[in-house]
Amino acid sequence: MNARKTWPSRAVLDWLEHLLAERYGHAFSLQDSGGASVRLSLPGSPAAIEIDTDATTFARADSNLPHASWAASREGWHSVLGKPLPAPGGSRLRWPLIETTPGGYRIHYDLLGLAYWMLTRQEEVDRSDLDVHQRFPGTASHAFRHGYLERPVVDEWLHVLGQVIQRLWPHLPLRQHRFAIRVSHDVDRPSRYGFCSTRAILRVMAGDLLKRRYLRSAWLAPWVRLNSRLMLHPADLDNTFDWLMDTSERHGLTSAFYFICGRTDARRDADYEPEHPAIRELLRRIHARGHEIGLHPSYATYQRPQAIAAEAARLRRVCAEEGIVQDAWGGRMHYLRWENPTTLRAWEQAGMSYDSTLGYADRPGFRCGTCFEYPAFDPVAGRPLKLRIRPLIAMEETILEPLYMGLGRGEEALRKFAELRERCQAVSGCFTLLWHNSMFDTQAERTLYQQILQGAAPCVPPARAATVRLSRA
Template sequence: MILVYTHKITPRIRYIFKHLLTRILLIPVDFTSKVEEFVAHNGPKLSYTKTPLGGEFFIKSNPLLFEQGVNDLEITLNKWDEVPCFFSTNLKSAIPFDIFAASFYLVTRYEEYLPHVKDVHGRYSAEQSLAYKKGFLEKPVVDIWAYKFLKLLKEKFPEYECKTRTYNYISTIDIDNAFAYKHKSLIRSLGGFFNDLFKFRLLNVLYRLAVIFNLKDDPFDTFQKILRLKKEYNVKTIFFFLIGDYTTFDTNVSASKSKYRLLIKQMGDYAKVGLHPSYFTMEKAKLLKKEKERLESITNSPVKSSRQHYLRFSLPETYQHLIDLEIEEDYSMGYASNVGFRASTCTPFYFYDLDFEIQTPLKIFPFALMDTTLNDYMKLTPKQSLGRIRDLKNEVQAVNGTFITLFHNESLSDYLRWKGWKRLYESMLKVANS
């Protein structure tokens, strides 16, 4: 256990010290604001305040963790060895930056509470983030800082031994369209048929007819392959099913279709199943509740995990809605346009609500990359994509973090825009597990 002295113990201090010390470094932590208690403590200890008490391991504190609410902060980026960092300290401090305040800024998504221009889907865009602007989006800098801090702490307390966590991998699959052609309503099937015909997409027309008349398998029905690979590579896999009503942005098979309901139940027998709340649930809490209850009626079990469709969420409102519905885990923390670490950490963390200044029970699982980001936004080939995947995985493995990827059942289909991408998922599993 490490004892932290600070002149004022705030919820922010408890939250971020526990993330860095306990969740990343597996070191239990306690706090005191009494000098005599700190002096009497025999084990590892550090002071986090404005001036050192004596010759202890001292970190000069930035005011951020003693404030409330959100202010427009001026951030100057420098380097700690080769790693980008900010909130510099002084010569008396054992480390050159207040990594706890800097980590709080990044992990809580502080900047997303500040005024910003939303993208076409009402999302906070990667391009506005500090990590993107300063070129560290593809590095889990919070975890890197924590391990640099640990090295100095061990030099100060060489007799102290702490555990080391292990790297792990989670594959998540979003089911936006369970089937390309099967089990759609007659109106949708006819509409799609004539649309393809009108645009002279004759191969699509033939493929559609072959699937509807059971001459070919539906191209998006890749579920047995995903389950086979899950078993072969012993991968933890989570399926997020979109079951909202049909809209321009929500085009899945109707949740009233027995074949779709059966598919959800079958996947639930072999893997974890979560909710993929539809496009408009970002601002409609009642719609979110309706979809959660709909999925629970299919699986006959409580829904505890969720990922927003189109990664549409707004802080803190969307997360507050999830908490109200007793959702325990959210997997939406990432960008659609860029790979990397939106919260600059590859360690699952609890959502800290800056409106109410409390740590909430909602656990956030940040993902590092998405198949549509690689293909649609970054315009990479499957070979180039595997290189980026390997780089991100190496960054996570270097800090023994949790590597989370987001793929869709469609990208294993080798059909339409996914032509040539069929083998990438398996190649990624090999890389992630190596």
């Protein structure tokens, strides 16, 4: 089935209603007004906002949509970032874009279609322009090509819609969100020397000694390896778990650690097993300190739902054996490998609560156009999924490493993180940051990480967001 037939199907409108309820705290109704627009209304009120629909544009699975921008202030509206709003899919926008009508307002831009297109990643369905890891690259996206990848474009438009709602129903208090930070750590390598083969340890030691000049670490490697049988060694460079938890706790945050529980690619997957006594001890420690454990499906699983389900079951089993109970299980794909909608469906089938894969490896920013967590939707089957998406805004490697942006460990990198964080803050969203436990070799990396977290606040748990739906009944 293709999305053109589903837009705006009742399933899409229901999903959008859910989205608006989470955002504004009210159960708005969305009705198809006969193909050209969608009518947004509030039960018990005769007023309505008509929003133009553009099914042809937002059903497209390519990145060649037209693009325009809209100067909100010229029409007396406020742009939350103080800049003209990007209007993907728009070619010649009408002026005024937002008009008063006898019954309320009319918006001549399909901002709901935009939300659908960005949030479901309709743009990425069946794409073949992929990178060496078969990932859809940020640089191929419409957002990057038109310079708005670092803008939460859906949140910006929902902020405008919020203003229209408030003008139409001035006594309706809209939900106020609070900016928050969420930190997560993909555990690709929990120990530098503890689990690798004899050949591998010689290679790592040589690299540490000659290339990276970590003399003490290399010298201690055999000792560390011998003493990692029951617990990760304190002198192991990658054993940053206590430091990460200390740092999160100082900022009132909860760290999420995502573990690899399978091996589908010998070269790219981890060298540890979740059943290893030192990993079991680590899992117990993370849980005892109130932090989160999650899944990091191995390299070749992104198109194999059964493999993801098996790895999820393995993590749950090991955790159960250690007496670890969590209400929800989430995580992120290794290498951010993700195919739409295969990987999403796989996460749902594996009984996971959320996926936090959706950021690009090659560029930071707003792959989904939002920094808010939201319910997933399958754009190919045209149905909602029992899964939430927690968009990833920045992975440390994307900004730091020469392979991607290469901004180093200093001021330039900090500015980029700060800019992204400020944009999340401007829309009162959530800045989701991925920093691997094995990326703290130097003091500069630790300092940078701490600077990014200054003034952090924890994200609202999804359970609270879910109450909106219940209040509708």
